[in-house]
Amino acid sequence: DGGITQSPKYLFRKEGQNVTLSCEQNLNHDAMYWYRQDPGQGLRLIYYSQIVNDFQKGDIAEGYSVSREKKESFPLTVTSAQKNPTAFYLCASRTAGQGNIQYFGAGTRLSVL
Amino acid sequence: AQSVTQPDIHITVSEGASLELRCNYSYGATPYLFWYVQSPGQGLQLLLKYFSGDTLVQGIKGFEAEFKRSQSSFNLRKPSVHWSDAAEYFCALSGGSNYKLTFGKGTLLTVNP
Numbered sequence: 001d002g003g004i005t006q007s008p009k010y011l012f013r014k015e016g017q018n019v020t021l022s023c024e025q026n027l028n029h030d031a032m033y034w035y036r037q038d039p040g041q042g043l044r045l046i047y048y049s050q051i052v053n054d055f056q057k058g059d060i061a062e063g064y065s066v067s068r069e070k071k072e073s074f075p076l077t078v079t080s081a082q083k084n085p086t087a088f089y090l091c092a093s094r095t096a097g098q099g100n101i102q103y104f105g106a107g108t109r110l111s112v113l
Numbered sequence: 114a115q116s117v118t119q120p121d122i123h124i125t126v127s128e129g130a131s132l133e134l135r136c137n138y139s140y141g142a143t144p145y146l147f148w149y150v151q152s153p154g155q156g157l158q159l160l161l162k163y164f165s166g167d168t169l170v171q172g173i174k175g176f177e178a179e180f181k182r183s184q185s186s187f188n189l190r191k192p193s194v195h196w197s198d199a200a201e202y203f204c205a206l207s208g209g210s211n212y213k214l215t216f217g218k219g220t221l222l223t224v225n226p
Binding site for chain 1: 122145147149154155156157158159162203207211212213214216217218219
């Protein structure tokens with residue numbers, strides 16, 4: 001089955017710790033996105049990548065970092081500089097053409113211990 | 114700048130009743146518009162999309178939406194709601210060269226038996 005896999009489903013971070021959220025897709029999509037979801041806030045864009053080895057900041061990039069070494073993978077690191085990391089994180093990838101639809105993974109819930 | 118407004122935070126309907134969820138957008142050109150649905154703790158599933166052409170679009174699960182350029186709206190409708198439709202619904206707009214999605218803050222739908 002083609003799709004987007006996010007892992008882990010739940011993640012806990014200690015103070016001062018960096019944590020990495022995994023996002024893998026086998027849809028052969030060039031573009032990938034990371035969103036943060038907070039209750040009542042909708043989804044906000046953290047980072048996006050339209051091609052391997054290139055990525056851009058979204059609306060709330062501070063305290064986060066990404067890499068895009070492979071087409072299939074777009075990991076997100078939540079650094080210790082992100083002072084309020086508790087949220088639901090969603091990864092998406094986008095079709096090319098046909099309206100450029102974004103498809104989403106099942107999400108990772110990050111909490112602070 | 115692009116923006117999406119969902120005026121209703123929470124809507125309650127009875128099973129079998131009709132449903133309309135409101136979405137208004139702001140964008141300088143003709144946007145790509147989407148409705149997504151999210152069950153608790155899950156990712157987003159695409160219900161339907163509008164790119165161009167026929168302003169009434171059909172989606173999955175019996176949903177439809179109508180694009181009204183004069184009102185900058187893209188309201189979601191369903192003639193008869195089922196208990197399984199209870200979820201959070203997000204309207205989103207895609208524009209610009211990066212095709213990033215701008216989301217509304219969501220409408221939570223409760224269905225009474």
